[in-house]
Amino acid sequence: MPIDESMVGRKYPAAEPYQVGREKIREFADAIGDSNPAYRGDDAVAPPTFAFPLGSRALESLLADPELGLRLDRIVHGAQKFSYVRPIKAGDEITATATITTVRKAGGVDVIIYETELATPEGELVATCTSTISHAAEQAG
Amino acid sequence: MSAVEVGTRLPSLTVTLRRADLVRYAGASGDFNPIHYSDRMASALGLPGVIAHGMLTMAEAARVVTDWIGDPARLVEYGVRFTKPVVVPDDDAGAEVAFGGTVVAVDNESGTAEVEIIAESGGQKVLGRARAIVRL
Numbered sequence: 001m002p003i004d005e006s007m008v009g010r011k012y013p014a015a016e017p018y019q020v021g022r023e024k025i026r027e028f029a030d031a032i033g034d035s036n037p038a039y040r041g042d043d044a045v046a047p048p049t050f051a052f053p054l055g056s057r058a059l060e061s062l063l064a065d066p067e068l069g070l071r072l073d074r075i076v077h078g079a080q081k082f083s084y085v086r087p088i089k090a091g092d093e094i095t096a097t098a099t100i101t102t103v104r105k106a107g108g109v110d111v112i113i114y115e116t117e118l119a120t121p122e123g124e125l126v127a128t129c130t131s132t133i134s135h136a137a138e139q140a141g
Numbered sequence: 142m143s144a145v146e147v148g149t150r151l152p153s154l155t156v157t158l159r160r161a162d163l164v165r166y167a168g169a170s171g172d173f174n175p176i177h178y179s180d181r182m183a184s185a186l187g188l189p190g191v192i193a194h195g196m197l198t199m200a201e202a203a204r205v206v207t208d209w210i211g212d213p214a215r216l217v218e219y220g221v222r223f224t225k226p227v228v229v230p231d232d233d234a235g236a237e238v239a240f241g242g243t244v245v246a247v248d249n250e251s252g253t254a255e256v257e258i259i260a261e262s263g264g265q266k267v268l269g270r271a272r273a274i275v276r277l
Contacts, residue, residue, distance in 0.1 A: 024169075031169035032200040033156065038213050048207065048216050049200040053170045072174065073186065077195050079270075081220030087213055130220070 014057035014096040022090035045087035055116035058098035079132035151242035159235035192226035222269035
């Protein structure tokens, strides 16, 4: 069964919380060529878009739902937005929960918007990631 | 940051992306989609070649803002549309992406400013509606 509007509101939590480490933050900052000292050391905070890989852990459980029928190789990432309550920092434990907020047909693709809340296990919201993806229902021919 | 007003231009930034940078970002981010390192897989999906992760371009674009404000904790909101992929050839030259930013709104009440970011590669815009809101 392909994805449709009736699936709006479904929630997909990541399998387990993510332990944010200073060396992972440094590795990510190095990979984007960013030498900002805020991303280094014991009190390191993560670059803003580090929120995306943490949120992607929830996307994995969304992709694993057979009822949605989504395939990674048919997905194009159309837009991305982040709202930050505070930076993610070394030592954080971060949970991710994705909620499907929009499903609409546009030509031969399904446009899907999902919001991923990043929070601490105590329930402190840290950031919200809003992703717009398009998913080709059938092989383009 | 005292003289921030509509029209204030942020220092620009030019980044060269080579295949090695994509491999490195794949490892750091955990995004191992083969369209970011395999010509064969990229071609099979109808792409003109291996393309940079949109999230890598978005990360580079954010640097225009965080380099300017210094403290990344002052970034409140940040969003982009991925309008055109950045094709990264398998050579030493790679792909050059140029970023710039302009303040388009200042809200004195909340102490925030909105920045519009421009990202261009090969004379074409690769991000659309790239906006950041920062605390001044």
